Amino acid sequence: GAVVSQHPSRVICKSGTSVKIECRSLDFQATTMFWYRQFPKKSLMLMATSNEGSKATYEQGVEKDKFLINHASLTLSTLTVTSAHPEDSSFYICSATSSGSWADTQYFGPGTRLTVL
Amino acid sequence: GENVEQHPSTLSVQEGDSAVIKCTYSDSASNYFPWYKQELGKRPQLIIDIRSNVGEKKDQRIAVTLNKTAKHFSLHITETQPEDSAVYFCAAFESGGYQKVTFGTGTKLQVIP
Numbered sequence: 001g002a003v004v005s006q007h008p009s010r011v012i013c014k015s016g017t018s019v020k021i022e023c024r025s026l027d028f029q030a031t032t033m034f035w036y037r038q039f040p041k042k043s044l045m046l047m048a049t050s051n052e053g054s055k056a057t058y059e060q061g062v063e064k065d066k067f068l069i070n071h072a073s074l075t076l077s078t079l080t081v082t083s084a085h086p087e088d089s090s091f092y093i094c095s096a097t098s099s100g101s102w103a104d105t106q107y108f109g110p111g112t113r114l115t116v117l
Numbered sequence: 118g119e120n121v122e123q124h125p126s127t128l129s130v131q132e133g134d135s136a137v138i139k140c141t142y143s144d145s146a147s148n149y150f151p152w153y154k155q156e157l158g159k160r161p162q163l164i165i166d167i168r169s170n171v172g173e174k175k176d177q178r179i180a181v182t183l184n185k186t187a188k189h190f191s192l193h194i195t196e197t198q199p200e201d202s203a204v205y206f207c208a209a210f211e212s213g214g215y216q217k218v219t220f221g222t223g224t225k226l227q228v229i230p
Contacts, residue, residue, distance in 0.1 A: 044220045108160040
């Protein structure tokens with residue numbers, strides 16, 4: 001099946017720094033990518049939806065200036081957590097679909113565990 | 118916006134018994150309903166899905182049913198095995214010009230040997 005990679009898998013940073021997380025579709029073109037945040041023992045919370053070449057659509061309550069999303073190509077989307085704070089510590093997961101007009105199977109990345117000290 | 122409720126939050130069954138997890142959704146525009154299995158610290162894995170033009174789908178021990186009128190869909194696992202123990206999430210997906218997905222709150226399934 002389709003493979004989505006995510007890098008890094010784990011990152012620890014100091015408060016105030018910015019962290020970039022990459023999400024790549026390795027063997028298919030991802031017209032849409034989703035970014036989720038997951039707290040321990042909780043469900044996935046959709047943060048934003050990004051379509052290649054256009055601005056991301058953020059969910060209510062998600063600060064677009066803090067969580068910068070770029071979907072510059074059909075195989076790469078990046079999430080940058082700017083000026084990270086301890087409350088941003090979480091598990092971030094991306095997913096990708098290959099269909100732009102009809103809901104299709106989401107392929108999830110392995111996730112990135114962010115710890116902000 | 119869409120609201121997805123999932124029940125129960127925890128479920129314990131004896132090995133070999135069946136397990137049923139139910140989800141309800143609010144937005145009639147939702148038209149795709151996947152189920153995911155997530156083991157601790159790992160990515161969600163799609164186990165079965167159903168589209169709005171189908172009422173039931175089965176894949177070996179796993180089945181999903183959809184009632185569009187009542188806006189609910191259920192996951193059925195028969196002959197449960199210890200390796201079925203995990204957290205299961207439902208999701209409601211709306212396609213179209215803008216794709217949107219909402220996840221349920223999850224069900225922790227424990228299969229007791």
